[in-house]
Amino acid sequence: MSEPMMPRAVCAYVRWVEAVGWFVGRVTMFMIFAMIAVLVWSSVSKSFLIPSLWTLEIAQFLMVSYFLLGGAYAMQLGDHVRMDLAYGAWSPRTKAAVDAVTILFLIFYIVILLYGGISSTIYAIAYGERAYSAWRPYMWPIKVIMCAGIALMLLQSIATFFRDLADALGRSVGTPRLEETAADVPGHQPSADHRPEARS
Template identity: 50%
Template sequence: MFGMMQGYIRAVDAVNHRVGRVAMYGIFVLMGILLWSSISKTFFLPSLWTLEMAQFVMVAYYILGGPYSIQLGSNVRMDLFYSQWSVRKKAWFDLVTVLCLIFYLCVLLYGAVSSTAYSLGYWGSEPFSYLGGVLIGTEEIGRMERSSTAWRPYLWPIKSIMIVGMFLMLLQCISELFKDVLRLKDNPV
């Protein structure tokens, strides 16, 4: 059992490490978009797409970088007492807090799937029961949701990225849970 936990930890940490390292460069994409926005507003006609695209890139940067941040332990903690605790007490405290975080992420993931299903054109009450473009009752199925701005981009791509990011965060939290269990059982992580 502990061997399976260690294998899961290695696999999830490797995936989130790679995704996080790629997501780190999203800040340069964001800077490029904002630079173009400034230049176009100063010298040309302002581009309609720049500010909303900057928001989308920032969401992707933040959501996809979150699991890597958890993995590195660079998330914010109240370190007033935590730093003085023993490894065992830290593991117990982290175990309880990560269970709360897993519950919260499950709720967020359900909401993200529901919102993405809506943006893809499904207006039902259960996002996991979509039947591939079938008209159910009087509901309208298949019209894509767009932003209400002048640029009017489709919203499903960024919502899909949010699903991927939240799923990776959930996997990373389970990995952290397993690490805490292994620390409590005095097994190497």
């Protein structure tokens, strides 16, 4: 007998948000090669040529983009650090119920973070904010990327809340969690404490 479904709008929201987060995360993975190229050029230019002024900040911008744009994808994979004191001994439905409550604190934190990011971005655009360095790049491009990554994590946190709520109620959102199918993701080691398909 199939599980009852969550409302259609909830299922559609989870499906689309996770599809966007998955796509952005997979594309963001390749930014590591850009970071390597910048750092290699930095080493070469310092050793054999005139040192480049832009390499340090570009590497920092790429690192920030890498972590923030990949945040929603990491949430889907269940790759963020979790402290387990009693969690591992609970039933899947108890875990889901607790997760549905605790993720509300994360959502609140990300909303505050996004508000601050948008405020900072507006300031950077309005006043032409630049970094305090010899190269002096404009700050608004990285701040726009920062806000986009935080917004994706907010959307993914809400989708995760709906998934946890569905699990706690013994319902389905129509698609499995990515962490439950993580064996199909190259190089990923699924965490030992993710909830299996059984709901007790």
